[in-house]
Amino acid sequence: MPERRMERIGAWAAPACSTVPGLHSALSISLFPLKGGYMRQEFFRKNKLLIALGLALLAMTSPAWGQFTQGRVNVTVLDPQQAVVQGAVLELVDLATNEVRVGETQTAGTYSFINLPPGKYRLTISKPGFRNTVYDEVVVSATKATDIMTTLQVGSPTEVVTVEAAAPVVQTTQVAIGSVIDLKQIENLPLAGRDISGLSRIVAGYTGTWNGLPSIAQGNNVDGVISSTSRMKFSGNSAPTIQVRLENIEEMTVQTDQLDMNQGFGMAAMQSSFITRRGTNEYHGQVFWDLRNDNLNANTWYNNARGVRRPELILNEFGGSVGGPIRKDKLFFFFSLSTQRRPGSTTRSSTFLPTSAQQGNFTYIGTDGQTRTVNVFTVAKNFDSTLPGSVNSVIATQLQRINNAVTQGSVTTTTDPIINNVSWTSPNPQISWFPTFRVDYTPTQKWRINLAVNQTKITAPNSGSPYFPGEEFIKIAGGSKSNRINSSLGIDWSATSTFINSFRFGFLYPPSWNPWSDDPAFFGYL
Known part of the structure; x- marks a missing residue:
């Protein structure tokens, strides 16, 4: 078992809501034992400024979970007699960026490399008097631990024992229950859309919810930053407010039980985690285009019965991504931009009074079973001569607007003789943008910095349901708009191989406007 290490984790955040910018930040300091004990007092005296800045940050923020x-x-390193080996030098190399991390096994013969981006690594283990052992491909997954127990062989360090691969198949140091979804396999599937958040439902244990957990126990994050306001979770909270798209996300994990203290934000027993793609030492990219239309679609029976044409469906979704080195082995970037254009339409229906009813004629079935028609204005006038005998001018004007509008739809009668139905196809276009940007910088072997920004911007100018056909009523109904941004900043400082400081800062901005319109006249209608 890996040696126990002292970890102290704290975090700070300000609350967020759906209409105002929200701020989520997290600061974590992990203190690991040094040779001969914990940090000495000299460290505090030499780093007064750093400690003061940390305390100032504490004073300016309110508590939350990171x-x-x-x-x-x-x-874990053992010798041929299965005794632990202290002082074995470990070198872990990120195969994508050539970033090197160095450690040394402690008294229990163990060492842990933490805060590793998902990917493939090469691990070299060396100790005088033993052959070097090299793991060519160590697979690291988000939220998971890859456990390696190796037995050194006696011999010259110039001799090398090569192990082909090591992956987190059986975990002996974690009890969390979860799954890693392989997005490389998903890329080859004909998906209806590129938002992958729904894939959390394909993991074992999902039966409408995860392992029987209530919907309020769900949570999600993007790059370790809470990506929804976590308010009003009655319908679930497993999907972020932004679209986590196939071209932008490197890895997706779903944890359904036994989350450790670093995850779940203290308010979730199920967590969907997404990691933004990053650049590597090799340039890579992709382009895609998804085109769908209604040429082979059948109309619904309901529309055919009412004489309403088939709703229009045209979907153009296209984009691309590129990533690579800005400065080899040091500075990397990833950028993606995609858009979705849907100039579609929606079938609407409404009810209105026919002309005879607008004139006050009320048809009903009497107690004798006979159908009768009376004029309510005449009945009212006979009861009290001061009551009006016709529709007033304001209502008459509104009724005329409705009469003009229903001519643009398909009018049918109902079982109620004073109520008619009108059905029509209303335009409902939607334009969406999905930019993503990430930068990773390793100025020295001790410092690592990464910044990621994901945005989802959706404009649907006619998403509101108009009361009747026609441009005038479409403008009254209005539409909706949202512009959601999730960003994260991570800074890791490895003072020594056993003393690591990690800072995590997140910003969630999830505003939406409904109703909304870019037509100034819309607010006059309201």
């Missing part, structure tokens, strides 16, 4: 979604590698 989250870490990166992976880790736990290494």
Whole structure:
């Protein structure tokens, strides 16, 4: 088992809501034992400024829970007699960026590499008097631990023992129940849309919810930053407010039980985690185009019965991404931009009074079973001569607007003789933008910085349901708009191989406007 380490984790955040910018930040300091004990007093005297800045940040923020979604590698080194080996030098190399991390096994023969981006790594284990052992491909997954137990062989360090691969198949240092979804396999599937948040429902244990958990126990994050306001979770909270799209996300994990103290934000027993793609030492990219239309679609029976044409469906979804080095082995970028254009339409229906009813004629079935028609204005006038005998001018004007509008739809009668139905096809276009940007910078072996921004901007100018056909009523109904941004900043400082400081800052901005219109006259209608 890996040696126990002292970890202290704290986080700070300000609350967020659906209409105002929200701020989520997390600061984590992990203190690991040094040789001969914990940090000495000299460290505090030499780093007064750093400690003061940390205390100032504490004073300016309010308490909340932080989250870490990166992976880790736990290494245990034994000799041929199965005794632990202290002082074995470990070198872990990120195969995508050539970033090097160095550690040394402690008294229990163990060492843990933490805060690792998902990907493939090469691990080299060396110790004088033993052959070097090299793991060519160590797979690291988000929120998971890859446990490696190796037995060194006596020999010259110039001799190398190569192990082909190590992946987090059986975890001996974690009890969390979860799944990693392989997006490389998903990319080859004909998906209806590129938002992958719904894939959380394909993991084992989902039966409408996860392992029987209530909907309020769900949570989600993007790059370790809470990505929904977590308010009003009656319908669930497993999907972020932004679209986590196939071209933008490197890895998706779903944890359904036994979350550790670094995850769940203290208010979720199920967590969907998403990691933004990153750049590597090789340029890579992709382009895609998804086109769908209604040429082969059948109309509904309901529309055919009422003489309403088939709703229009045209979907154009296209975009691309590119990533690579800005400065080899040091600075990397990833950028993606995609858009969805849907100039579609929706079938609407409404009811209105026919002309005879507008004139005051009320048809009903009497107690004798006979159908009768009376004029309510005449009845009212006979009861009290001061009551009006016709529709007033304001109502008459509104009724005329309705009469003009229903001519643009399909009018049918109902079982009620004073109520008619009108059905029509109303335009309902939608334009969406999905930009994503990430930068990773490793200025030295001790410092690592990453910044990621994901945005989802959707404009649907006619999403409101108009009361009747026609341009005038479409303008009155209005539409909706949203512009949601999720960003994260991570800074890791490895003072020594056993003393690591991690800072995580997140910003969630989830505003939406409904109703909304870019037509100034819309507010006059309201």
